Amino acid sequence: MSDVTVSIRVDDDLYERAKVRAQGQGHTVESILTKLLTDWVGPPPVQPPVPPPVPEPEPEPAYQTYTVKAGDTLSKIAKEFYGDATKYPIIAEYNSLEDPGRIFIGQVLRIPPLTPPTPEPPPPPVEPPTLEDLNIPWVPSPHFNERPDPDHITTIVVHATANSTLTGVLSWFRNPTAYLSAHYVIGKDGRIVQMVKDEDRAWHAGRSEWREVPNVNDYGLGIELVNLNDGQDPYPEAQYQSLVKLCQALVHKYNVSTEDIVGHYQVSPGRKTDPRGLDLNKLRQEIAAG
Ligand SMILES: [Zn+2]
Known part of the structure; x- marks a missing residue:
């Protein structure tokens, strides 16, 4: 911040009476004017804090839901959704099931989409049989x-x-x-x-x-x-x-x-x-x- 000098014109009588009163309170006319101006303008606006950048949320893969009914097992559900009963651990993990054998009727399971399989590495060259x-x-x-x-x-x-x-x-x-x-x-x-x-x-x-x-x-x-x-x-x-x-x-x-x-x-x-x-x-x- 740098200082600026401001000039104002007031009549002698006003200035003299202001000066007497200010001095009576241990001030000067200038300090009183500065305080008046300060009070009138108010405090400087507070800069709003810059919010930290919000990380892009990972797009949540759309999942289906399934409500467990009588006779269901996780394998059966995996077979129904994925056509492959052995894929039940995907559902267990997605739903944080500690024991895939324990599901209960009415439980709502989230069924994630199957991630596309990673391509198989090329097979090694075929050696002749020994x-x-x-x-x-x-x-x-x-x-x-x-x-x-x-x-x-x-x-x-x-x-x-x-x-x-x-x-x-x-x-x-x-x-x-x-x-x-x-x-x-x-x-x-x-x-x-x-x-x-x-x-x-x-x-x-x-x-x-x-x-x-x-x-x-x-x-x-x-x-x-x-x-x-x-x-x-x-x-x-x-x-x-x-x-x-x-x-x-x-x-x-x-x-x-x-x-x-x-x-x-x-x-x-x-x-x-x-x-x-x-x-x-x-x-x-x-x-x-x-
Ligand atoms: Zn022969």
Whole structure:
């Protein structure tokens, strides 16, 4: 605040009488005038305090209400509103229910809208199945010997058993007079059984040759599919998918080229026809895609 000097004109007589009276009270005319002016104007207006900024209220999601009736459970209500009984904890939490099992008839529940589900993270890249994943049971056959080089496995030979049941094949390959075996047998229901260890030489291909290398049993793995091999008997989807998974696991483990997944007829041409009716090109493509 700064001072301002104000001049007023009054007649001598008035001023003299005012001065005497002011001095009689210990004042001056100027101080009396200042007080009069102050009283007349009144106190300065009080600045209204600036209100603190009001935070924007979070928009409350619109909720529905539901009045509990006889026979209701929170799961039942969740099923009714969300189509999913397992979502009852959303209602319990929204209504601060300590025990979701305790609601009472006439209780008014607020049913919040379902928040949109957060998008699922992209699935991890699909790894080929491992032999361990396939959890293959072991039914040993006595018909095998040592490979010339147990680390040299380069070819997979697919066969059809010319037989109609898995148990029939298993018992034949365990028959001491059979002198036949395969590393794996796959039933029509997709069950896979292992009968000879991969590193051993199973007796499935017989007289054979692949890429000008004779004796495919030396370096091949044999897979028998239970099938009549008449060109009519189908390879059911479960059996086919087990074959794809098994081949994927073997290809991955032994680094076999999918071009070296062959039918028995390819390594013993003119002598063998199996597996008749199986599309090996499609099989190789599906194995390569996995
Ligand atoms: Zn065969």
